[in-house]
Amino acid sequence: MERRQLNLPKNITLAKFAGFCYGVKRAVETAKKLKAENPEKEVCVLGELIHNTNVIHELESLGIKTINEIPEKGEGICVIRSHGESPEVIEKIKQAGFEVVDLTCPDVKKVQQKAIELAKEDYFLVIVGKSEHPEVVAIRANAQLWSDKVIVASSVEQLIPYQDKIKNHKRTGIVVQTTQRIETLNPIVQYLTSISKEVHIANTICASTAMRQKEAKELARTSDLVIVAGSKKSANTTHLAEILKDITKTIHIENDAELDNYKELIESANNISITAGASTPQNVIEKVLEKIKNY
Ligand code: SF4
Known part of the structure; x- marks a missing residue:
């Protein structure tokens, strides 16, 4: 994604590294592909595939269920999400009768x-x-x-x-x-x-996280306000907001509806930057951008 700068009554900049990282994109796309290629099989994910309710609902509508516990007996495909699992959990899933598809991020x-x-x-x-x-x-x-x-x-x-x-x-x-x-x-x-x-x-902070944080810090230095979009349950989104709070005024919202809580802050800012966590879908980011443009 290109960094976008809009010179409206306010200067609004949308970060280039905002939204799905490659590990999350890979997990969501592969899970959808698995179900499309195996329509007759049950496909489930152990735990939320990503921390975003809309995406979880979309997956459910495609027949991809989220399970929070491993049942004693199961069938079909069980997906391991990008966070990974312990060998013990993977073995338990197999013992229950599932075929395991491991989408742990590389x-x-x-x-x-x-x-x-x-x-x-x-x-x-x-x-x-x-x-x-x-x-x-x-x-x-x-x-x-x-x-x-x-x-x-x-x-x-x-x-x-x-x-x-x-x-x-x-x-x-x-x-x-x-x-x-x-x-x-x-x-x-x-x-x-x-x-x-x-x-x-071993500094194993992933390149995607490092680039997202670096760009957001640069943007924050020239902004009166930074908006971070993404789930409050998402570790990388929360960390991003914490880092930016040390540099400039920062608000962390889950979706565009929450912007109304910060109306005065938004109206008084001239330079606003928008960034988003690795599990924030593009349509959530676009809605935030559209709403900000109209303030
Ligand atoms: S944040 Fe980094 S490690 Fe985590 S899923 Fe995305 S690319 Fe992989």
Whole structure:
């Protein structure tokens, strides 16, 4: 997508890196293709394929169901979403009788593989991310098959209880949830470097996330207001909004209807930028843009 600049009564810029990343696009398109090619088979996804209610409803209308638990018995195809799953969960899906189609994003797979590699080599592994996020749960589960020295942290404070264990271990490994902010990683790296004998850092923030954050920061520096569109459940969208709040006025909305809550703010801004998370569909972004143009 091209970055779009509109010189209306207000300067409105739509970010180039706004909306579906390639991992999400691949998952949505492949799931639709699977159902189209296998109309007679049940096709389901374990967990929401992406954090967007409209897309989930669209998938349901095509016959692609979202399941939140693995049933004892199942049939047809069960899709693993871009966040990935633990080997144990994948095995359970197979045992239930499903054919598994793994749509884990290749960038997430790389983090899982790096975490396994470091765990096998007896690094004390620190996964930088949110412990309850499905991507992190799967990375941890993969690494824990090889080592019991695996922890998750999203701040230096969370590492303090492990200080002695880390100090006494011969080396520390670091991998990062793909959608994390570099601002979260940096102090953790600094702290671990100061207490470890040897540190291996794998900056696994994905290129798509890094480019989206970099462009949005540049836009924020010349904007009075940035609008971030996307689900509040989406980690990358929430992180994007958090980063921009440190630079300029930022509002995080799920859809164009929510803009009405910020009418005064929008009307008083002259330079407005719009960006969106990796799970935000194009039509949501377009609706936000249209509505802003009319303020
Ligand atoms: S945000 Fe990055 S890692 Fe996550 S699905 Fe998109 S491309 Fe893959």
